[in-house]
Amino acid sequence: MVTFFEASLNKISVHHVGNQSQGEMYALSEAPLQLKDDVIPSLLMQYFLKPFEKANEVYHLMHSSDDLALNEIHHFVTDVFEDNSKFHEVSEQIAKHLYSVSTHPNIKGGELYTVYFNQVQIEGELLDAIGIFKSENKETYLKVYPNEGGFAVDYEQEAININKLDKGVLIFNVEKENGYKVVVVDKATGGQDAAVYWKDDFLQLKIRNDSFNQTSNALGVYKNFITNKLDEEFEMTKADKIDLLNRSMKYFKEKETFDMDEFAEEVISNPEAITSFKNFKEQYEDEFDTKIADTFEISDNAVKKQARVYKSVLKLDKNFHIYIHGNKDLIEKGFDDGKAMNFYKVYFKEEA
Structure with missing residues (x-):
């Protein structure tokens, strides 16, 4: 359904969003993330996009009033699709919106990534897409490396497994009037009540009736x-x-x-x-x-x-x-x- 062999990562901004019911705050970065080499973008592309290769369900953004203008994410991504210079400013608004719906006590805080992609393919069509991703679960990794004629072992805590995306959404720049084409990944944690916030409260999705x-x-x-x-x-x-x-x-x-x-x-x-x-x-x-x-x-x-x-x-x-x-x-x-x-x-x- 979604392929990314021709895709490129154009811009990325990272913020942290906590759980307001737990007294946590959000932290906004001042500027988009600067990627220092070619390896990091490649790893990020795998982390963000590979989970969508098996996504078959296509959604639209919606609002219960049937007025799409009231859907916050639809409003935000439209601003970026129409004026790319607003990307980082809009990423901050997206983080604040996610914070406003992160009220269930079981919702985990984490990093929020807003990414602008070029040339992502969905249903045979190459399109620009805005991705929004959240990492909630961290892992500990061991590192083994040569040292003084032998080997040494070190570890890194609170690291991200690039093969385990917790939550993500790709919004494609097509069918704006219908709520765009949208595909979503949601590895629910924290129980059923906490699980609905990503699709229902943050994004407000309806499944496309194809x-x-x-x-x-x-x-x-x-x-x-x-x-x-x-x-x-x-x-x-x-x-x-x-x-x-x-x-x-x-x-x-x-x-x-x-x-x-x-x-x-x-x-x-x-x-x-x-x-x-x-x-x-x-x-x-x-x-x-x-x-x-x-x-x-x-x-x-x-x-x-x-x-x-x-x-x-x-x-x-x-x-x-x-x-x-x-x-x-x-x-x-x-x-x-x-x-x-x-x-x-x-x-x-x-x-x-």
Whole structure:
């Protein structure tokens, strides 16, 4: 989704943002960071941009009033995209804005980096981008080096692992009127209440409703329906649930376009269960203000990602795992009165 082999780091400013609920302050630098050699920019590019190579979800900046002018980050980055000379001044405003939303006691303080990049590629298009990154977690590193005919060991505390970006966002200079194209990294720490501040309070994001997100949402809603809702209304075995999940994944892997009525007939089949699923989908759309279209182009990347969390394993106590990949009619559930235990009977032709 995002590549940076043609990218360059144009400007970078670093500030420190504490947690105001803990009595911590923010500290602003007086000028952009001066990079002394070619190695540091290369390391910073890896630290900042490599985590976005696997980012599939694209977001937009938004505001609950639907007035984008009220989104602080949208206002700040627009100033820089229109006048690059404002970069450092705007980076200070961004740090102050982050400080203003850092009120949960579990939010960690850390360095805030604002970076201007040239030629970052997203969805095949080379664009300028503004990156905002925060390092919250520090590590201790050992250094071994030659010394007087042998070796010596030293260490460095409070150092940053360039392979572990805590929080980051790239805002691309395109689709300004929609809230720009935005991709985000958020390694949440401090519990769920503290985790929402980066995406929800600081950035104020809404997910772009493209084929990737339509596919992800449809598969996610269906999985929740099967695992959490269906057996409230119907008598279902775990094998039945796994079969329904497998059939849905098969549909999404084989089809190029999703059609709600076709999916319901081919995968769910039961008219009462179909009605229940459609009601469940509508409740999801209302609760999360996210519309899942009745037809959309299926995203292969979204299918692959969701396939990782679709479970096809039937766990029986701590003794057996049965992997169900095909015809559920070849597995039967029963109860043995003598042993007072459940059992499964599995039919097969050959033993591999």
